[in-house]
Amino acid sequence: MSTNAATTPTTPLADLDLFADLSRSELRAVQRLMTPVRVRAGRNLTNEGEAGREFMVIVDGTATVRRRGRVVATLGAGDFIGELSMLAGVPRTATVTADTDLAVEALNRREFATLLDENPRLARKVMISAIRRLHSVDHGPAD
16 A cells, blocks of 8 residues: 555544444544555555455545455445454455545554454444455355
8 A cells, every 4th residue: 555644634533433432532542543544546555365454444535445356335434444354364355446535544453453452342343344244245246
């Protein structure tokens, strides 16, 4: 992932659904772990089949998700990627490309594990999302 240091994101983490159930102190703890990153339009955030090293939350902008070259989703503020690689240690299941310049908040594997260990409600949301994504891969529309 080619990135530049980000300026302050336009959407606070507290406004994103993923973090909606966290207390103010939990939100502060999450924010301390996260690294703001800018990704230029056209750059890949992830590459299908490669090892995953980051979990990312899109704070501003849009990105396209492709599996085996086929568009399967468009992501925007509040969506997150990388949880499957972080949870299971498996290669990336999709390529995600920035459609616009993006502001993301990123966590490495250790920070991601700390975040989930310290925030059970957040961990549950991430786990449910991972299961839904796996289900959609297995039961999505036929090619």
